[in-house]
Amino acid sequence: MTKSSHVTRRTVITSGLATAAVPLAAALPQSAIAQERKVTKVLDFTTAADIAKAEAEGEFLFYSHDSEPGIASILDAFSKDFPKIKGKYVRAQNGALFSRTIAERSAGRYTADVIQFSEPSTALDFQKRSGYSRYVSPQSEFYRPEHLSNPVGDFFWIAVTFAGISYNADKVKPEDAPKNWPDVLKPIWQNAANVKQSSSGMQFVQWYELRKLYGEKFWADFAKLRPRGFDSRAQLFDRLAKGDDKICVLAEYAGYLLQKQKGSNIEFVAPPDGMPAAPLVCGIADRAPHPEAARLFMDWQMSLRGQANQQDNPYLYYGSLRKDAPPMPGGKRLSDFKLLAPTDMDAFMATRPAFNKEWNAMLGL
Numbered sequence: 001m002t003k004s005s006h007v008t009r010r011t012v013i014t015s016g017l018a019t020a021a022v023p024l025a026a027a028l029p030q031s032a033i034a035q036e037r038k039v040t041k042v043l044d045f046t047t048a049a050d051i052a053k054a055e056a057e058g059e060f061l062f063y064s065h066d067s068e069p070g071i072a073s074i075l076d077a078f079s080k081d082f083p084k085i086k087g088k089y090v091r092a093q094n095g096a097l098f099s100r101t102i103a104e105r106s107a108g109r110y111t112a113d114v115i116q117f118s119e120p121s122t123a124l125d126f127q128k129r130s131g132y133s134r135y136v137s138p139q140s141e142f143y144r145p146e147h148l149s150n151p152v153g154d155f156f157w158i159a160v161t162f163a164g165i166s167y168n169a170d171k172v173k174p175e176d177a178p179k180n181w182p183d184v185l186k187p188i189w190q191n192a193a194n195v196k197q198s199s200s201g202m203q204f205v206q207w208y209e210l211r212k213l214y215g216e217k218f219w220a221d222f223a224k225l226r227p228r229g230f231d232s233r234a235q236l237f238d239r240l241a242k243g244d245d246k247i248c249v250l251a252e253y254a255g256y257l258l259q260k261q262k263g264s265n266i267e268f269v270a271p272p273d274g275m276p277a278a279p280l281v282c283g284i285a286d287r288a289p290h291p292e293a294a295r296l297f298m299d300w301q302m303s304l305r306g307q308a309n310q311q312d313n314p315y316l317y318y319g320s321l322r323k324d325a326p327p328m329p330g331g332k333r334l335s336d337f338k339l340l341a342p343t344d345m346d347a348f349m350a351t352r353p354a355f356n357k358e359w360n361a362m363l364g365l
Contacts (some may be wrong), residue, residue, distance in 0.1 A: 001196065001305060011071075038150050045299060045300065046139070047295070048137065048299070050292045051292075054290075054296045057084040058086070058293075061113045062075065062115075063101060063319075065117060066116070067315060069093050072089070074301075074316070078306075081305070082300075084291055085320045093199035093201075093232075094118040095122075095200075096197060096199045098122050101131070106255050109284070110289065113288040114297055116158065116282040117201065117334050118201030118280055120281055121200065121336075121345055123149070123154075123283065127273060131285060132149075132153075132283045132285065133286045134153040135294075136153040140153075140300035143157070143323065146217060146302045155281050160277055160318065161277070162244055162276065163251055165184060165247065165268070165269055166256050167240070169266060171246045179271070180271045184224070188246075193225055193228070193247050193248040194228050194229070194245045194247075195211060196231070198356045205276045205341065207355050207358075208342060209340040227362070236248045236250065237258070239253050241264035254318060258315065272338070275339055275340060276339075277341045282301060295336040307325055311329070338359060
């Protein structure tokens with residue numbers, strides 16, 4: 001369903017994450033930044049969008065994997081800066097979002113203006129299908145080449161999300177609290193653990209990276225605990241906070257911070273072997289119905305202004321990859337965490353069918 005947003009409402013990055021097999025883009029000459037489009041300054045950032053045309057278009061449609069409150073908060077912040085442009089959105093987990101987009105385009109329906117995926121592999125697949133409208137934002141100079149598409153202008157890494165373990169401190173004794181990933185295999189978590197469904201890009205990364213660390217038997221043993229799978233991180237943390245589950249095995253740091261701020265007695269564990277991390281990848285769709293509004297939104301997203309919203313908004317708390325990004329809330333930077341991400345994208349993508357089969361069987365889907 002299409003929804004409107006209205007004002008109501010993160011190694012180093014490790015060598016693995018920074019070089020996650022997205023081909024390196026060439027250095028950007030300043031003359032190429034705006035693709036011969038006029039660059040103007042608006043608020044405190046530059047854009048090559050035609051602002052008058054963007055305002056005349058009056059709206060745009062944002063496809064995203066994120067939570068509904070998270071998407072709404074992004075569009076609300078944008079609309080406060082550009083009140084003549086109304087952001088609408090379609091929300092689904094990464095796999096479902098990709099499938100929907102491909103199905104629509106195959107039927108000749110080009111409805112999306114901007115698309116954000118939670119897997120670089122999905123963004124690369126979409127790029128191979130000529131799914132993006134190339135736009136080299138003047139904000140591109142503030143990002144490292146490995147965090148931009150090749151060629152530059154199809155998509156960029158808007159942020160990074162990562163996950164550890166979280167548990168309900170009211171339901172779990174201190175001596176039973178997990179300290180590392182193998183601890184999630186203990187019998188005490190029988191019928192008391194939750195994860196995301198296979199459509200989640202982050203869940204795929206976690207399955208892949210922990211399988212490399214501990215072997216294929218790791219997830220087979222985990223399946224014996226009969227974990228529960230859900231669509232969104234909000235569901236995972238709500239159940240954890242209420243005590244419906246004792247442990248969240250895919251505990252995104254951003255989701256933990258939000259739930260903790262609500263007063264929930266939950267704790268977060270950053271396993272010493274590292275935490276699965278996934279870049280969030282955003283680009284303008286080919287044949288976007290509202291191209292100038294989409295370009296303006298993309299420039300805003302890439303600017304310090306938009307990136308501050310990614311890092312500071314409690315529905316997001318995503319680490320920025322922008323070169324001049326300030327620390328996240330609490331003073332943390334991405335380099336403060338040991339992050340795990342695929343380094344061989346072809347090998348990673350090749351395991352998707354195996355992941356889907358194993359994960360769906362584990363969850364009884």
